Amino acid sequence: MRRxxxxxxxxxxxxxxxxxxxxxxxxFSFNANRLVTVWSGFSVxxxxxxxxxxxxxxxxxxSLQIAAIAATIALVLGTLCAYALVRFRRFRGKTVLQATxxxxxxxxxxxxxxxxxxxxxxMQSLIGWPSGRGVLTxxxxxxTFCTAYVTVVVQSRLTDLDLSLEEAAMDLGATPxxxxxxxxxxxxxxxxxxxxxxxxxxxxDDLVIASxxxxxxxxxxxxxxxxxxxxxxxxxxxxxxxxxxxxxxAGVFIxxxxxxxxxxxxx
Amino acid sequence: MTTVPADTSSRPWDFVQRGLxxxxxxxxxxxxxxxxxxxxxxxxxxxAVVFGISLSVKQFGQPPYSDLxxxxxxxxxxxxxxxxxLKLIEGSIVDGGFWFNLAFNLIVAALxxxxxxxLSRSVEPLALFAxxxxxxxxxxxxxxxxxxxxxNVYLTxxxxxxxxxxxxxxxxxxIGYPMAYAIALAxxxxxxxxxxxxxxxxxxxxxxxxxxxxxxxxxxxxxxxxLGVFGVPPLVMMQTDFAVYVGIVYSYLPFFILPLYTNLVKxxxxxxxxxxxLGARPYRTFLSITLPLSMPGxxxxxxxxxxxxxxxxxxxxLLGGPGTQMIGRILWDEFFGKTNWPRAAALAITMLIIVVIxxxxxxxxxxxxxxxx
Numbered sequence: 001m002r003r004x005x006x007x008x009x010x011x012x013x014x015x016x017x018x019x020x021x022x023x024x025x026x027x028f029s030f031n032a033n034r035l036v037t038v039w040s041g042f043s044v045x046x047x048x049x050x051x052x053x054x055x056x057x058x059x060x061x062x063s064l065q066i067a068a069i070a071a072t073i074a075l076v077l078g079t080l081c082a083y084a085l086v087r088f089r090r091f092r093g094k095t096v097l098q099a100t101x102x103x104x105x106x107x108x109x110x111x112x113x114x115x116x117x118x119x120x121x122x123m124q125s126l127i128g129w130p131s132g133r134g135v136l137t138x139x140x141x142x143x144t145f146c147t148a149y150v151t152v153v154v155q156s157r158l159t160d161l162d163l164s165l166e167e168a169a170m171d172l173g174a175t176p177x178x179x180x181x182x183x184x185x186x187x188x189x190x191x192x193x194x195x196x197x198x199x200x201x202x203x204x205d206d207l208v209i210a211s212x213x214x215x216x217x218x219x220x221x222x223x224x225x226x227x228x229x230x231x232x233x234x235x236x237x238x239x240x241x242x243x244x245x246x247x248x249x250a251g252v253f254i255x256x257x258x259x260x261x262x263x264x265x266x267x
Numbered sequence: 268m269t270t271v272p273a274d275t276s277s278r279p280w281d282f283v284q285r286g287l288x289x290x291x292x293x294x295x296x297x298x299x300x301x302x303x304x305x306x307x308x309x310x311x312x313x314x315a316v317v318f319g320i321s322l323s324v325k326q327f328g329q330p331p332y333s334d335l336x337x338x339x340x341x342x343x344x345x346x347x348x349x350x351x352x353l354k355l356i357e358g359s360i361v362d363g364g365f366w367f368n369l370a371f372n373l374i375v376a377a378l379x380x381x382x383x384x385x386l387s388r389s390v391e392p393l394a395l396f397a398x399x400x401x402x403x404x405x406x407x408x409x410x411x412x413x414x415x416x417x418x419n420v421y422l423t424x425x426x427x428x429x430x431x432x433x434x435x436x437x438x439x440x441x442i443g444y445p446m447a448y449a450i451a452l453a454x455x456x457x458x459x460x461x462x463x464x465x466x467x468x469x470x471x472x473x474x475x476x477x478x479x480x481x482x483x484x485x486x487x488x489x490x491x492x493x494l495g496v497f498g499v500p501p502l503v504m505m506q507t508d509f510a511v512y513v514g515i516v517y518s519y520l521p522f523f524i525l526p527l528y529t530n531l532v533k534x535x536x537x538x539x540x541x542x543x544x545l546g547a548r549p550y551r552t553f554l555s556i557t558l559p560l561s562m563p564g565x566x567x568x569x570x571x572x573x574x575x576x577x578x579x580x581x582x583x584x585l586l587g588g589p590g591t592q593m594i595g596r597i598l599w600d601e602f603f604g605k606t607n608w609p610r611a612a613a614l615a616i617t618m619l620i621i622v623v624i625x626x627x628x629x630x631x632x633x634x635x636x637x638x639x640x
Contacts, residue, residue: 011449014442015461018468018520024489025479038492081302084295091299099627100306106626108578110595111615114602115313118612121330122316144309147302177294205473208580208595212602222474229478230585233485241475248470256463 022245029238046235053236055224060240063204063221066135070142071199077143078150078195079188083180085151086158104148113212116141120213133215141213142206146199153198157191158184314619321612322347332609351613358419368412376405421614424592425621431508431583431593432576435515439572440565442516443523447564448557450524451531462528469521477585480517484510484586506588514582519575523568530564531557566633574626578618594618 032043050056081101085094104112120130120137130136165187169179185192207222214220228234288294323332323346337344379402383395390398414426450461468476483489484504491501504510534557542552576582580595587593594614602611 007445007449007452010442010445014446014520015464017442017517018464020489021479021483021517022468022471022476024483025475028482038487077302077305080298081306084299084302088295088299091295093299093303097299097303097306100311101302103623103627104310106574106623106630108575108595108618108623110578110580110598111317111618111623112310114598114611114615115317116309118320118608119309119313119316122320125330140309144305147306151302201470207474208599222472225472225474225478226581226585229474229481233482237475237478238482241472241479244475245471249467252463252467252470256459260459 025238026242026245029235029242031235046239050236050239055219056221056228056236056240059219059221059224062135062218066138066142066220067200067203070139070146070203071196073139073143074146074150074199075192075196077147078199079154079192081147081151082154082158083184086155101148101151104145105152107145109206109208110212112145113141113209116144116209117212133213134218137213137215138210138218138220141209142199142203145209146202149198149202150195153195154188154191157188161187317612317615320609321351321616322349323609324348324350325607325609330608331606348609351610352617354610355421355613355617356419359422360417365412365416369409372405372409372412376402376409379405420592421594421597424594424597425618427592428577428579428594429622431511431515431591432573432579435512435519435576436569436573438512439516439520439523440569443520443527443568444565446520447524447527447531447568450528451534465521465524465528473518474581476518477514477581480514481505481510481585484513505586506591508587508591510586511583511591511593514586515572515576515579518582519572522571522575526567526571527561527564530561530567534560563636570626570630570633577622577626594622 028039029046030042030044031039032041032045033039081097084091085098085101088094116137117133120133124130124132161184166179166183169183170176174182205222206220207226210220211223211226214223225237225240228237319335320332323335325331326333333346333348335345335347337346379398383398383402386398387395414430418426446465450458450465453461481488485491486501486503486505488505490504495501504513538556538560539552542556543549547555578595579593580599583591583593583596584599587596598611598614598618601607601614
């Protein structure tokens with residue numbers, strides 16, 4: 001059968017479209033010319049200006065901390081929520097909980113951010129907590145929308161899970177809590193890892209919600225990047241992007257290799 | 268099998284459970300309560316607060332909005348302002364002729380679709396085609412009426428958000444379908460690499476990717492430098508709606524490809540072989556077998572492009588021009604630029620009602636269809 005060339009050509013162009021801007025960004029991070037995107041020689045000037053940038057690196061450290069805490073809270077809440085929704089057959093408010101926990105997935109960031117900020121302000125004037133906005137409010141905001149994503153990931157894994165293993169443990173006299181920790185948790189561990197990573201990435205990436213709920217002195221990395229790139233090209237952002245892309249590419253590459261290596265072992 | 272030593276009480280969590288049970292709290296209740304309380308406090312209550320503040324008015328001070336409840340000489344007064352909602356439609360010229368055209372064209376389009384569906388098996392193809400043509404023309408006139416009306420900035424932003432999201436979704440389908448198809452058809456060792464290439468951008472920062480695209484498209488950017496080599500004058504791509512379409516497709520293409528790929532890879536090759544054996548040419552097989560069977564994947568993927576695109580802020584703000592008014596950006600400006608919190612709240616509530624809730628209902632319906640199969 002003669003294969004048409006349309007599909008491979010369009011697909012190649014599609015991958016080119018996905019990668020050309022990223023590759024250009026990486027290349028131009030080594031450009032000697034600060035202002036124009038015209039190649040004028042190899043240089044690591046943008047990396048040294050990243051290193052000495054007073055905002056970017058502290059903001060990156062802050063964002064990593066916020067992301068780690070928010071993802072961990074989201075992991076706990078999301079796992080509990082998914083467990084309740086999948087394993088508990090019927091309870092009051094189950095439909096409401098399911099709707100509430102999936103709503104953040106379709107909610108525009110501007111609404112989520114505005115809503116949380118208005119509530120923090122209202123709460124502050126009512127009960128005095130949280131006093132002002134900052135890291136704490138960003139963590140709460142991120143944990144909230146990340147819980148929704150973790151719930152989806154864990155829920156789909158729990159739904160596929162073979163119930164008989166848990167039933168066997170119950171029959172052997174294990175309490176529900178023990179079954180969860182000794183049987184369920186080890187099986188869903190990969191889903192928990194990907195849920196945590198997803199939450200971590202989403203938190204690290206969020207500009208809009210953080211902008212609403214942050215306060216003075218708590219600018220996250222996306223907020224600093226946004227204020228720099230809004231006005232044009234910023235070489236130190238190119239350098240930072242190259243570093244991040246390098247880390248992510250290495251991580252995804254290793255994960256794919258591990259997956260590939262595990263498969264033949266099973267077969 | 269090895270024998271496991273009996274350890275009935277050595278686990279800390281058993282102890283915790285007994286302790287809680289002693290004071291009348293079931294583990295089950297706790298499992299439900301923790302996420303339920305959190306989501307209620309930090310998701311449902313905030314939305315209620317937004318609704319409340321959308322009924323107040325802007326005033327100077329901290330916080331910059333009027334109180335709904337005021338106590339005056341011992342009596343509590345509730346003051347609700349609808350002015351923020353009225354402002355959202357104020358200044359739009361929507362006369363009788365506009366409403367007539369809108370309603371007439373919508374009804375004609377809907378009727379023609381219903382008739383065409385009803386008659387699809389009993390009427391000649393040409394007649395069916397004519398009825399569909401009527402539906403398409405009426406639908407187009409409906410959109411023309413809507414988009415040429417003289418509306419205020421808020422309504423225009425709502426409409427252009429929907430338009431930009433819809434056009435971007437169509438472009439994403441046109442580019443993403445061949446990509447998903449190519450991955451599904453690829454040999455095993457290539458497939459994993461291609462999939463990795465699709466997933467990789469998703470883990471890198473969204474903001475940085477939009478920035479990468481902006482330095483690609485700008486006046487002195489890579490594309491124009493490349494074109495300049497061939498003597499082509501620089502194209503103005505940045506700060507246009509075109510840049511916003513490209514930005515949305517670029518950012519959300521992986522989200523379209525993955526669900527479609529999952530669907531396409533499950534396609535039974537026997538069906539394709541049967542079709543070929545019966546003499547169908549490849550494109551015919553594609554149109555009557557592959558495409559209809561992959562529709563759930565296309566719809567799922569398209570939703571993942573359309574939904575985030577509609578409320579998008581970053582892409583129109585970094586790539587769009589001053590004329591690209593999307594609703595997310597208007598809300599942002601209303602809040603940060605004009606510090607009109609009540610107006611921003613009213614916009615959020617309106618967006619919730621006319622965009623988010625319909626999308627949630629659509630997704631529910633779609634899930635019900637998928638699970639029903």
